[in-house]
Each structure stands twice: as C-alpha cells, then as structure tokens.
Amino acid sequence: MSDPYTLHTMDNGLRIVIERMPHVKSAAAGFLCKTGARDETPDLAGASHYLEHMCFKGSAKRDWREISVDFDKIGSTYNAFTGEDRTFYFGWVPIDRIESQIEILADMMRPSLPNEEFEMEKKVILEEIAMSKDSLDHVMFDFALERVFKDHPLGWPILGYDSTVEALTRDQLHAYYQTRYAADNLTLIVAGNVDPAQIIEMAEKYCGTWESNGGVAKRLPPAIQKGSANKVVERFNQQIVALCYAAPSGSDALNDTAEATASILGGSNSRFYWNIVQAGLSPSASAFRYDLTDCGLTILYGQTEPEGVDKLADALRKEAKAISESPVDEHEIQRVKNRRRTTLAVEGESPYHRLVQIMDDVNNVGDPRTVEQRLADVEAVTVDSVSDFLRQYPIDGEGFLVSVGPRDWPGTSSLNV
C-alpha cells in the first residue's frame, strides 16, 4: 500500500501532517499544541485548560459568538480537549467545507483573550471543577496522580484547583499563551478525502504569518513515588482502589506490549473480568495504561462496597503476581491481536478517529503510523516481550496504592474531605 501521509514543515516551523483517505466523504482537521498541565508552574495550575476554553472566546477577527456561529454554519462536529502534555482543537466536516474548518481553527490559535470573556469563562471552569468533584472516578484519578507524581507538575489536576483558577489573571494567561502557542509548537493534522497540496496552500494562507519562538522549555520527567494514600469522602457510597506502577512511555518500543498486557489483565474477556468481576468482588475492575512522552503508568483499578475493598485489593494484587510469575498464554495474546484487527479496520473508516490516532502518534512518537503499521506493532507482541516488559516494569512489588471513598482505608497518609 502506498504511503497515505504527507508531512511538511512550513518556514515558520508549523508542522503539517496529512492522511489521505480516498474512500470517505468527510474530513477532519485539528491543531495539536504540545502544551498541557505539566507545563504549568504551581500558581498557574489549570492555565492550559483555561487557555483551551479562551481560544473559543475571541480572536482579532471574530468574537466568541462569531466563532461558534461559523463552526455551526459549516455543520462541524467540533471541540477541544486538554491533557497533561497536549491540547487539541478539532472539527469534522463534509469534505467540501474543509478549508472553512481549517480557517476557523487557525483563527482560534491566535486568540484575543478579551477581559470580560476571561471573567465569564472563569465561572464556567469553576462549574467544571465542581462537576469533577461529584465524580468518584475523577476524584480518585486526580488524587492518585497528585500522590504518584508528588511535587511534579504531572500531579496537578488538568482543570487546576479552585484557588489557582480564581486567582489567575488575564495577563498571566496571555504570558503563558505567548510561550506555548508559537508556530513551532503547533501541528496541523488533517485526515480525509483531501488533496495534500491544497491543504498545504491553506496552511500557508491562514498560518503563514505566525511566528516561531525557537522551541519551548524542556520538560523534566517525574520521579514516580511508591507508597499508599487514601482520601476519605463520606458522601460517596462506593470505594475505589487503584494500584499504580511505573510503566514505559508512549514512545517506548515496549508500548504495544504494555497495552496488550493491560488488556490481558483487565480488558474485555480478561483475567480481571473472570476472576474478579465474575467472582462478585467488583462490578468494574480494569487495568489500563497512562502513557505520556517520557513516562507511563500501569494502573490496576476497581470499585466496590467499602467493606469489600481489602478483598478487592488482594484480588488485584493476586492477578498481578500471577501474570508476573508465569508466562502468559499464547492464546491470550492472540485474542488481543484479533480484537485489535477488527477495531483498527473500523477506526480506519472514520476521519475523526484517524485524526485522534494521528494526533496521539505525533505527540508521543513524532510521526504518524498507518492502520497497517499499528497492526504490525500489535502483531509483534509475544509471550517473551510480555515477560520482558513485566521484568523491566514489575507490577507485583510495591507500587502506589490509592483509595478514595467513605472508608478510611488503608488508613495511611489519609486526607479527610
């Protein structure tokens, strides 16, 4: 199969990645900014996410109303999200509107940050934080990362804290923006039935005047802590327990092996499902990867009644020990590969899904992988590579145990709310 990608870097440093999908009738475009919560100083916790909101609130050309009206006029499915190490803005449209889509997104990348909208959006973000506090999952995840990445920016919540968001000023956000949204820290990604030469022309037209700033400050990898901590939140009925272990980064050669191992342990038709869920210990027990460009975690997770949390934690540990001590079965690996083959075929149908996969690849490993390359990477996972991974990144020793819920368990380093 011919290479479906066109890669191009403009004179100002803006990178362009295009995947041609001749079999579809739509196209998706997005701007990846390599900026997220880990790039913030403590007093700026939440700034990346705040900035993402503010990019919808006005530019030199449009006010907030005009931005949303113009998106809707072209029938776009659009949004943005902020992570620890990335912010992504995207829109998915019928093919004849891709230029308008790129123009609007490009305009947003040069926001005017109007004062009155800055104050209004603060209220919205404080509501978003309040909503997050009503979710047991969110409370657990924020608490776990805060403890595992102690004193490192990866430990702040992506939304920030009430106190930092309330204190943030428009000038602080503008200064942060100037350090992070230069042309050479942005990538335009397009997937769909498009002509790459035309896309590059559009990018020159709408982004050609942007300036670069010679690169952003280098990120420092975190030290991953071991130990345990819990947070007592009496208003919740259920208790969550999570065991967090150091794992390879999203750019590591072992990444697909780590993903496969998590799937064998805690995906569908997995060991957790048959030995923990179907033993009645938890309605939701899973294992998943948290992968960034320079570090990663394997998280073993479950939710249960407060009085059952000891048993659940023991069961998670027992499965982690079993997979560490005996090689996995070849059939278990094959099942993961078979499932992946189908999901990749389906994801390859949709420009939006391809856009997000390309964004993930560009952010983590620098270049996009085709559906076939992704499948080949999964096919390369073996019994031995799983054993190697578990030797290098053990999950049967001391990790970081976190629990959130009404019960003061395990009772070390507890924090009452």
Next chain:
Amino acid sequence: MDSCTHKTPLTHKTLDCGIELGCIDLPDRHAVAMEFRFLTGTADEADGLFGVARMLQETIDLGTENFDGRGISDAFDEIGASHSGWVGREASGYSCLVLPEFVERAVELQAEFLRRPTFPAEKIEVSKELTRQEIHALDDDPQSLADKYIGRQAYGAVLGRHAMGELETVERITRDTIVEHYGKYYGAGRLVVTVAGNVRAEAFEAILEKQFSGFGEVRQSGREPYPITFDARRVHHMKEAEQQQIAIAFPGVSRTDPQYFAQRAMLAVLSGGMSSRLFTEVREKQGLVYWVSAWGENPRGDGMIFMGASTKPERCDLTYETLLREVDRVGEDLTVEELDRAVTGIVAKVETRGDITRARCGELADDLFQFGRYIGPEEKVAKIKAVTVDDIQKYLKEHPRDALSVVTLGPRVLEGAEVVSASESATGGQG
C-alpha cells in the same frame, strides 16, 4: 462507493424463521456491523421483578448448551468480533462488529447464546451481587441519578423503570424468574436483525434461517406502544453534592408525527452546536454551567423532550428560569439564519456519520423500530431541509410546555418544589 445521495442497497423482509431482517450492503467497507434487537425491554418486566430484563442480558452469554461463559467469549475473540448488549425501555439489543470473512461464525455464536443459554445459577447470584453494587454506585453519580428520577417521573410506572431495578426487586430475581422471562419474550417473532457493511443480503438471510429456524414464538409481537403516565410535578431529591442537577421533561411528538422534523430542528436550535440558544444564554452569557443540554426521546408512538443542566446550588433557580425562558423564546424570535444553521448541523452529521458502518446499522435498526421501514438519510435530509420558521412556531404553539415534569437533585431545594426523602427516592418518589 455508497453515498448518502444515492439509493441505498437495502433489503427488508420477514424471513421464514420469523425474524424481521434489514440489510444494507456496502461492498467497499472493511467491516460488518450487526444488531439483534428483541422487542422487549424493562416495560415488560413483571411487577416486583424490576431489573430482570437487564440481569437476563447480563447473564445470557455466561453459559450455553455448548460453551461455558469463558468459552463463548474466547470463541468471539478467535474471530476478533466485539460483542455487547444493552437493555432499554422497550427493546434489548445485542451488537456485534466483525470482519467480513467471519460473519457466518459470528452469527453462529450469537445464535448459540441467544437460543441456548443455560443461565447457570452461580452466575445469577454473582449478577445479583454486582447489580446491588451498581445500584449503590449509581447513587455516586448525580447526573445518572437525576436521569433515573426524571425518567420515572416523565414516563410513569411502566415505561419509566430503570434498567437496574431497585434493591428490593433485585433480591426477588431468581434463575427461574429469568428463565421464565426469557421464555416469554425471546423468540424470532420479537427479533429484528439489522446488518450493514460488506455483506451480501441473500447469503446473510441463509445464515439466519439456518441458525434461527424454530426459535421460540414466530408470530410477530412486541410492536405496540406502551402507555406513558406523565407526572407534571416539581420534585427535589436531597443529596450532598457540589452541584445541583436540574432535569426537565415535557411531552413531545412521535417519530411518525408530521411535526417530528420541526421538533427535531427546534431541539437543534436549542441545543445543537455551541451557537445554540442554551449554550449561548446559559453558559456563554451568564457562566451558569459547564454542562447544559436539550434532547428528545422517542418511545414507539410517542415523544418526550428533556432539558438538563448542573450548576452550583446557589445558581439553581436562575439556571432553571433561563432554561424555560429559552424554550419560550424560540417561539418568539427564531430567525431564518438560526434555523438554517441548525439544519446545516443536522445534515452535516448525517453525511459525516455515513462513513461509519456501525452508524449505518444503528440508523437502520432505529428506522425499523420506529417506522417499520427504512427511511434512510436521503428522505430525512429532505424533510429536515423543508422545515421553516413557521413550522417551528406552529409546533411550539400546538405543543406548549404547559405541563412540566421537573427533578432537581442536590443540597438546595428549588423554589416551589416538593421535597422527596431519600427512602422515597429509592422506592419511586411517586407520592
């Protein structure tokens, strides 16, 4: 290449085995999506056994005449098929996504657990324990809890049941009650199979005939609407939380009503993209919420409009008033430009989702459920494009929101609402 603007290669027929089949043949696709939808849901549950439909669905593939639960999951994994199930108010569905070369095997496996489940007693006991825990967990999710309460209040005792059931009804469910429910409601006469993707209709028909011949009651049933008992009250459920949940329901029109597309466009004006009225007026202009939405639901032969938002308790009354004001305002000052934008959004989503095989299968299944025939994107696009400002104003005039069912949940009572205690909340809060 298939196109939304060209005639869809469709087969729709009732097979000898009793199954109603809909098939969209899309030869350029790399996958096949199928859904086995039984026309039975929580509305068919016997009194006192609420939750039985979902527990049946949860346990139906945990043991069959030829496989144990792990065996059937392994068999699906051998062909890389993803399969899942759901239970709704009126229907229960089993979806499967598979590569074209494994379609026959996938249907064989679907038939294996749908026709020959053994419902092992120990798996039923585990499912009961997990359901108890899930009911407790639902209480930790204020938005889902508000959805449960507004569903019960808007639809009434039959159609408003929550799929999980209640703690006391789950206790009463046994293997025998599940087997009885299965025998009564699972058969070819209630089964609608839809498939889309790289699949030939004739070959697929033959596979279904082979696998499902003689499956339960063949005579068609399950195609009548269920009664709705709309309860126009404002009820507050006390709950400690950071935010207050607001859920509002009022009657709408059915999918087959001539005014359905005016309603659909009105909902897009209210809550389509970010330029829609609710997002603009509630969030962007006043900063009252992060989440606000309006949507429609369509039980067969009927319709219900819902609005929802979450906000800090002290801003609940203002948010509630703004939500209602915006519905009224659509009838007063809707512009042609605003309607065009809303319609453009709906049409564009039809076009972009057309690239996704699963979406095509889902659309076909919904059409057969609502209309008994495939409507398809072309007809829907034409009808939504034909909606005018006058149509929406007429719709709003003829369907005024003069009867509201309102649920709030959180630490602060909405002005004028009656308060339901925690125990009443658990048992239905029906006064």
